[in-house]
Amino acid sequence: MDEEILQDFLAEAADLVDQLNEQLVELEHSPEDADLLNAVFRGFHTIKGGAGFLAITPLIEVCHRAENVFDKIRNREVAYDAIVADAILRAFDVISDLMDLLKDGVREMPENDPVLLTDLDAITAKNKPPVVEEQIVESPLQLGEGVDPDGDMSEDEFEALLSQRDVMEPEDDDANLGVSTVELSLTEGVDPDGDMSEEEFEALLNQREVLGPDHSNDEPGSIVLAAGVDPDGDMSEDEFEALLGQRDLLEGGESGDVPTPLNVKGSKPQESVPAAPVKSTPKPSNTAAEAKPVAKNTTESTVRVDTRRLDEIMNLVGELVLVRNRLLTLKGAGVSLEDLANAVGNLDHVTTDLQSSVMKTRMQPVKKVFGRFPRVVRDLARQLGKDINLELKGEETDLDKNLVEALADPLVHLVRNSVDHGVEMPDVRAAAGKPKTGTIVLAAEQEGDHILLSITDDGKGMDPDVLRQKAVEKGMMDEIAASQLDDKSAFELILSAGFSTADVISDISGRGVGMDVVKTMITKLNGSIEIHSVLGEGTKINIRVPLTLAILPTLMVGFDEDSYAIPLSSVQEIFDYNPEKTNKIDGQMMVRLRDRSIPLLFLSEWLAPHQTKESYVGDKVVIVSVGNQRVGLVVNQVNGQEEVVIKPLGVMLKKVRGYAGATITGNGSIALILDLPGVVERF
Amino acid sequence: MDMMTQSMTGNDSPSMSEMQDEAAYLGPSARCVLFTLENEIYGIHVKKIREVLRVGIIRTVAGTPHNVLGVINVRGVIVTVIDARSMYGMPAKEISDYSRIIIVELDGERAVGMLVDFVMEVKDIPESKIEALSATKENVSRYIQGIAHFQNNVIILIDVDNMFAGEE
Numbered sequence: 001m002d003e004e005i006l007q008d009f010l011a012e013a014a015d016l017v018d019q020l021n022e023q024l025v026e027l028e029h030s031p032e033d034a035d036l037l038n039a040v041f042r043g044f045h046t047i048k049g050g051a052g053f054l055a056i057t058p059l060i061e062v063c064h065r066a067e068n069v070f071d072k073i074r075n076r077e078v079a080y081d082a083i084v085a086d087a088i089l090r091a092f093d094v095i096s097d098l099m100d101l102l103k104d105g106v107r108e109m110p111e112n113d114p115v116l117l118t119d120l121d122a123i124t125a126k127n128k129p130p131v132v133e134e135q136i137v138e139s140p141l142q143l144g145e146g147v148d149p150d151g152d153m154s155e156d157e158f159e160a161l162l163s164q165r166d167v168m169e170p171e172d173d174d175a176n177l178g179v180s181t182v183e184l185s186l187t188e189g190v191d192p193d194g195d196m197s198e199e200e201f202e203a204l205l206n207q208r209e210v211l212g213p214d215h216s217n218d219e220p221g222s223i224v225l226a227a228g229v230d231p232d233g234d235m236s237e238d239e240f241e242a243l244l245g246q247r248d249l250l251e252g253g254e255s256g257d258v259p260t261p262l263n264v265k266g267s268k269p270q271e272s273v274p275a276a277p278v279k280s281t282p283k284p285s286n287t288a289a290e291a292k293p294v295a296k297n298t299t300e301s302t303v304r305v306d307t308r309r310l311d312e313i314m315n316l317v318g319e320l321v322l323v324r325n326r327l328l329t330l331k332g333a334g335v336s337l338e339d340l341a342n343a344v345g346n347l348d349h350v351t352t353d354l355q356s357s358v359m360k361t362r363m364q365p366v367k368k369v370f371g372r373f374p375r376v377v378r379d380l381a382r383q384l385g386k387d388i389n390l391e392l393k394g395e396e397t398d399l400d401k402n403l404v405e406a407l408a409d410p411l412v413h414l415v416r417n418s419v420d421h422g423v424e425m426p427d428v429r430a431a432a433g434k435p436k437t438g439t440i441v442l443a444a445e446q447e448g449d450h451i452l453l454s455i456t457d458d459g460k461g462m463d464p465d466v467l468r469q470k471a472v473e474k475g476m477m478d479e480i481a482a483s484q485l486d487d488k489s490a491f492e493l494i495l496s497a498g499f500s501t502a503d504v505i506s507d508i509s510g511r512g513v514g515m516d517v518v519k520t521m522i523t524k525l526n527g528s529i530e531i532h533s534v535l536g537e538g539t540k541i542n543i544r545v546p547l548t549l550a551i552l553p554t555l556m557v558g559f560d561e562d563s564y565a566i567p568l569s570s571v572q573e574i575f576d577y578n579p580e581k582t583n584k585i586d587g588q589m590m591v592r593l594r595d596r597s598i599p600l601l602f603l604s605e606w607l608a609p610h611q612t613k614e615s616y617v618g619d620k621v622v623i624v625s626v627g628n629q630r631v632g633l634v635v636n637q638v639n640g641q642e643e644v645v646i647k648p649l650g651v652m653l654k655k656v657r658g659y660a661g662a663t664i665t666g667n668g669s670i671a672l673i674l675d676l677p678g679v680v681e682r683f
Numbered sequence: 684m685d686m687m688t689q690s691m692t693g694n695d696s697p698s699m700s701e702m703q704d705e706a707a708y709l710g711p712s713a714r715c716v717l718f719t720l721e722n723e724i725y726g727i728h729v730k731k732i733r734e735v736l737r738v739g740i741i742r743t744v745a746g747t748p749h750n751v752l753g754v755i756n757v758r759g760v761i762v763t764v765i766d767a768r769s770m771y772g773m774p775a776k777e778i779s780d781y782s783r784i785i786i787v788e789l790d791g792e793r794a795v796g797m798l799v800d801f802v803m804e805v806k807d808i809p810e811s812k813i814e815a816l817s818a819t820k821e822n823v824s825r826y827i828q829g830i831a832h833f834q835n836n837v838i839i840l841i842d843v844d845n846m847f848a849g850e851e
Contacts, residue, residue: 647759
């Protein structure tokens with residue numbers, strides 16, 4: 001299996017899988033939507049095509065059957081009802097599992113569950129004479145009534161590709177390729193050698209590109225099909241072409257031996273379509289065994305960047321070079337201060353713009369995370385027998401790539417909670433005078449340099465009194481303390497460890513991660529979490545996270561020469577250390593602050609153990625919030641606020657607790673960024 | 684010094700000085716950076732070495748293993764510096780003008796700095812002169828690829844991949 005092609009395939013297919021995930025659920029609501037049906041069909045078809053090149057048999061089998069099912073649905077021979085949907089979603093799960101395996105470096109694919117395959121076949125066979133078995137892809141002729149431009153297209157396309165491979169053969173030295181071309185049985189989609197050369201692949205892609213526009217009149221989605229990008233409109237098409245262009249450029253550099261005639265032939269692919277041979281013998285493949293096991297299990301992590309953004313960056317880099325030149329000339333003769341100030345001011349502007357432009361390339365729409373929720377909600381609601389409508393808002397909000405990935409798990413948990421514990425059963429809702437269908441709104445919006453994510457349900461809400469009582473029962477606090485909690489703090493109790501929401505709010509057991517884990521994860525992202533709830537009306541959970549993880553506003557503190565950075569989002573207040581306001585309680589130094597005692601951590605004991613200090617007078621206390629608790633960090637000096645770029649600590653230091661990374665300060669020295677939960681653990 | 688520049692700028696064929704020393708040796712050779720710790724000469728293959736730096740400010744990091752000296756800033760990348768002496772069980776030594784940090788490349792992205800006493804030169808060592816070390820001292824020999832007897836010197840060749848295997 002060619003690793004590079006495989007990585008390309010994975011990147012492309014991952015997008016498709018994300019899309020399908022959403023589209024499949026959407027389809028259940030509007031099963032008659034022809035565009036949607038076509039998009040889904042194309043999704044499976046494109047994955048199958050890619051899998052075919054790479055000879056990933058189980059993937060091909062499933063995609064192929066799913067595709068067949070959707071072909072029937074498009075032709076109105078089968079209805080997309082709940083049973084079909086379940087089978088298709090199961091197939092989809094298999095596909096996404098297989099993709100995950102591939103991503104993890106597994107190259108020996110497990111066999112498919114025969115039950116699933118039979119189920120899918122059964123759906124296809126329902127209204128069909130059994131002659132047309134799933135093994136043979138229906139040719140355009142067999143599609144019969146309701147001529148389908150889509151099926152037509154893809155078939156042609158593959159045939160065209162096939163025929164081109166035929167033509168290519170003589171020129172290609174790779175003997176393996178020649179033997180198998182005709183039997184590349186795109187029916188099954190299997191290339192028995194699985195060893196297509198890179199040049200060939202590129203060439204085929206080129207031809208698809210050329211092919212696309214020819215058909216764009218009667219078949220607007222055809223290019224999108226190839227790219228597997230969003231089926232709506234010009235943008236994705238551009239994107240695809242840009243992508244191809246880039247690839248071509250990349251490839252062109254290293255592969256001088258790309259057979260050039262291909263492009264020419266590519267322009268008239270249809271003339272060389274041999275109708276009969278392609279429909280040929282689906283060949284049982286033994287390719288899985290041949291596929292080389294690949295040790296490398298790191299997936300390339302790639303970002304798609306709009307070329308306009310790259311142009312913008314290029315332009316700014318040009319500006320940067322100009323400023324540098326200007327500074328270089330200034331270096332020489334007598335310089336007026338004004339010239340210098342101008343140049344430096346210019347530099348300031350250019351670098352700021354450049355920084356934000358580069359940052360934008362890392363941004364991804366939050367849609368990436370949201371996309372999976374319709375499915376999550378659907379499955380869970382079905383399982384629980386609830387009727388729930390999920391609304392997504394602000395999907396186009398951009399978020400740092402790392403954040404998008406990091407937020408996925410906590411959000412899944414919160415949404416599941418809303419479905420499970422928030423929204424009531426339909427009859428309960430009806431009795432309470434609410435519409436039977438519950439609504440969960442998942443929204444994202446930018447709020448300054450933060451992103452606000454909210455999960456709102458119109459369920460039963462939470463009773464702060466029950467929570468207070470529970471806290472007392474759990475021994476977390478006494479009754480007096482509990483009764484003093486305001487409602488908001490009471491709701492936040494559910495975020496503490498060992499405070500299972502399941503016990504409080506419903507009998508259904510909590511799952512996997514608890515809310516405390518969610519809280520920890522959000523805190524790790526320098527975010528905050530906020531809960532509003534009205535009994536009987538619903539719950540709203542707000543999560544705020546910074547736009548990016550790469551730049552962190554910090555408070556710089558120091559011990560002699562060494563400086564440390566504390567994430568500013570955790571810092572609450574700073575005051576002078578005053579020994580008269582401290583008490584030693586059970587061996588722990590505490591400081592009194594507005595009638596509360598807060599534990600003090602003397603950072604120098606850990607960070608500078610060699611220096612013995614008699615007195616901490618003159619030091620500062622920085623009150624920080626860590627999770628739900630507050631602690632006071634005693635530091636030598638507070639050096640002010642600085643925005644820092646987080647850099648990972650080097651080899652052998654990743655496991656050292658208490659640091660979130662390092663950064664380089666204005667004067668070129670290194671400051672260590674403290675990871676507060678880790679720091680607290682150390683003490 | 685003359686020898687050093689020659690062997691650094693020359694291609695894979697043996698440099699003039701070696702031609703004289705080693706008659707007309709033409710077999711395969713390993714190009715190594717040679718450095719010293721105490722009185723011994725060590726070598727690391729050049730393909731594993733990104734650069735050699737003078738010792739600047741090393742920022743200590745509390746709570747690290749004892750052989751980690753701290754981190755340095757190499758053009759915007761934070762690189763861990765370890766004391767090569769402590770890796771080989773030698774007592775620590777004051778940093779002198781001769782001390783250097785050798786930046787060793789572990790893979791495409793990760794690098795680590797090794798503080799050594801003195802960096803000598805870059806030399807092509809004929810592979811025929813390299814012999815594998817008999818496996819006696821397990822822990823130490825994990826780091827050692829072999830020993831070369833070459834030009835009246837005993838050169839200990841270090842296997843950096845093994846040395847940092849499993850470190851994160």
